[in-house]
Amino acid sequence: MHEAAPEDEGRTEGPGDDARTGRGPRARALLVGGALVVAVLGVGVAAALTGRAAGTEPSDAVGGAPAAEAPGDDPALAAETPAPTPVETNGVQQCGTFTGTAGTPVRVRGDDGEPTELGGLEGWWNGTPASDAGGWLDVEKWPRQVLDHPATVTVETTTGTVLESFDRRTCTGVEGWTAPDLSALPPSTVVVLDAETGEVLAEHPVELVTP
Structure with missing residues (x-):
C-alpha cells in the first residue's frame, strides 16, 4: 500500500495551505477572498456544525448559515417605521449673545x-x-x-x-x-x-x- 508522502498531503490541501498547523478550512477560504473572508467563513463553519448538533439542517450557502439581518436592514420594516415628526420652532433662530x-x-x-x-x-x-x-x-x-x-x-x-x-x-x-x-x-x-x-x-x- 502506498503511503501518502508529506508532499502529497500538501497537494491535496492546495497551494498556500498549512495542513500541518490544522488551518485547512481557512486556507481554502483564502482562495475565495482575503483575510476578512477567512474570519467570516471560520465563524460560518462553526455555526453550521452547531446547527447539526442541535438537529437542524446546515445552510447550503458557502460558509454555513447566512448572518441574520438586523431589523433595520429590512426594507419593508424600514418603510413601516414613521419618520420623526419635525419640531415646530415658530421661526425661532439662534441669536448668539443678543438678548433684546x-x-x-x-x-x-x-x-x-x-x-x-x-x-x-x-x-x-x-x-x-x-x-x-x-x-x-x-x-x-x-x-x-x-x-x-x-x-x-x-x-x-x-x-x-x-x-x-x-x-x-x-x-x-x-x-x-x-x-x-x-x-x-x-x-x-x-x-x-x-x-x-x-x-x-x-x-x-x-x-x-x-x-
Missing part, C-alpha cells in the same frame, strides 16, 4: 435702599439654552416654553415704560408693539409679556423712585 433691544430703564429702589436704574429682567425668555457640555443647543432641542413665546416685551405696569423687547425670529427688538391695558396687573411691577398674546410670562415687583 433696550428700551427705557426705570428708576427703582435697590436692595441696598439706594435708587438704581432697572433695564430689564433675565430669564428663559431672553436666554439661550445651553447643553450639558456648555455649548448652545440646536433650536429644535430648546424647551417648548421658549419656542412657544418667540417675541417678548418687558414693561413696568404703573408707567407703561417698555424696558426691553426681544424677537427670536428676527434677532431684533419687537417692532410696532403697542402696550395693552395694564390696569388689571399689579402696580409697580415689571412684567414680561408675550408680545402677541399679552400673556404674562414673568413678573417682578419693584419700588419706583420718582425724580
Whole structure:
C-alpha cells in the first residue's frame, strides 16, 4: 500500500495551505477572498456544525448559515417605521449673545435702599439654552416654553415704560408693539409679556423712585 508522502498531503490541501498547523478550512477560504473572508467563513463553519448538533439542517450557502439581518436592514420594516415628526420652532433662530433691544430703564429702589436704574429682567425668555457640555443647543432641542413665546416685551405696569423687547425670529427688538391695558396687573411691577398674546410670562415687583 502506498503511503501518502508529506508532499502529497500538501497537494491535496492546495497551494498556500498549512495542513500541518490544522488551518485547512481557512486556507481554502483564502482562495475565495482575503483575510476578512477567512474570519467570516471560520465563524460560518462553526455555526453550521452547531446547527447539526442541535438537529437542524446546515445552510447550503458557502460558509454555513447566512448572518441574520438586523431589523433595520429590512426594507419593508424600514418603510413601516414613521419618520420623526419635525419640531415646530415658530421661526425661532439662534441669536448668539443678543438678548433684546433696550428700551427705557426705570428708576427703582435697590436692595441696598439706594435708587438704581432697572433695564430689564433675565430669564428663559431672553436666554439661550445651553447643553450639558456648555455649548448652545440646536433650536429644535430648546424647551417648548421658549419656542412657544418667540417675541417678548418687558414693561413696568404703573408707567407703561417698555424696558426691553426681544424677537427670536428676527434677532431684533419687537417692532410696532403697542402696550395693552395694564390696569388689571399689579402696580409697580415689571412684567414680561408675550408680545402677541399679552400673556404674562414673568413678573417682578419693584419700588419706583420718582425724580
